[in-house]
Amino acid sequence: MNDGLLRFWMIYDFIYQHLTRIEYVDKENGNIFRVVFCKYRGPKLVTHDGVEINNGDPIVKLHIYNYKLTKMLKGIDNDIKLGLTALKIVKNSLPGLARYVEQHPKGENVKAIIGTTILHRGVSKLGFDVEYVPNKLRYKIKNKYLIFLLSLIHPDGRKRIKRRQEELTLKRVYISKEHLLNLYFHSKQLEEQV
Numbered sequence: 001m002n003d004g005l006l007r008f009w010m011i012y013d014f015i016y017q018h019l020t021r022i023e024y025v026d027k028e029n030g031n032i033f034r035v036v037f038c039k040y041r042g043p044k045l046v047t048h049d050g051v052e053i054n055n056g057d058p059i060v061k062l063h064i065y066n067y068k069l070t071k072m073l074k075g076i077d078n079d080i081k082l083g084l085t086a087l088k089i090v091k092n093s094l095p096g097l098a099r100y101v102e103q104h105p106k107g108e109n110v111k112a113i114i115g116t117t118i119l120h121r122g123v124s125k126l127g128f129d130v131e132y133v134p135n136k137l138r139y140k141i142k143n144k145y146l147i148f149l150l151s152l153i154h155p156d157g158r159k160r161i162k163r164r165q166e167e168l169t170l171k172r173v174y175i176s177k178e179h180l181l182n183l184y185f186h187s188k189q190l191e192e193q194v
Contacts, residue, residue: 022063031096032069032089036061037106040114047129051176053112060101062115062173064090066146087122094126098185101177114174118146127183128173143170 025033038061045053053059072089076082101107116139120130133139147168 024065025093025100026096027065029096030068031093032065032072033093033097033100034063034065035097035100035113036063037104037110040112042134045112045114045129045131045172045174047112047174047176047179049176049179051112051178053114053174053176057111058106058109060107060110060113060177062097062113064115064117064119083121086119087126090119090123091126094180095184098180098183102181102185107177110177112174112176113180114172116142116170116172118143118168118170120171120173123173127179128175130171130173133170133172139170143168146170 021036021038022034023036025031025035038059040053040057040059041055044055047053069086069089073082073085076085097113101110101113116133124130
């Protein structure tokens with residue numbers, strides 16, 4: 001990515017963060033997640049561990065800190081390596097996310113963690129459920145925005161996007177709070193005690 005564009009994006013991201021209710025999970029230690037505690041708006045979802053998420057339920061809306069992720073992936077020119085590196089970064093950030101949700105004053109009533117992303121390949125192995133988003137204008141706009149960001153990260157840019165267009169579909173990823181905590185918080189505490 002062009003360094004000037006990256007600096008411009010950093011400024012835009014700083015303004016965006018201050019205009020929204022978005023919270024960093026752990027900015028200082030490289031966690032790539034940001035979150036918003038809010039009410040779920042959408043059709044009923046059921047996690048694979050049986051938790052129902054209904055319209056109005058308290059959730060954590062999950063955002064990837066795209067600016068940080070872009071910097072971390074800069075220079076990787078192999079598609080497979082790019083995907084595996086992104087998945088590893090996400091996996092390494094999940095214990096911090098679980099700790100943040102568990103210890104946050106608003107975390108007690110949260111039912112699930114939900115995000116929308118084009119980086120959904122392999123996340124089911126991390127405990128998330130994956131499904132298509134509703135066919136709404138805001139999701140179409142977000143899909144185009146995220147594809148644009150991906151074209152900036154990858155050295156082949158737009159050529160790569162044209163080759164892989166059908167795979168780059170925005171999807172909803174979600175996990176129940178209890179499953180997240182069992183996988184990434186309680187298990188980490190047990191490992192530390194051993």
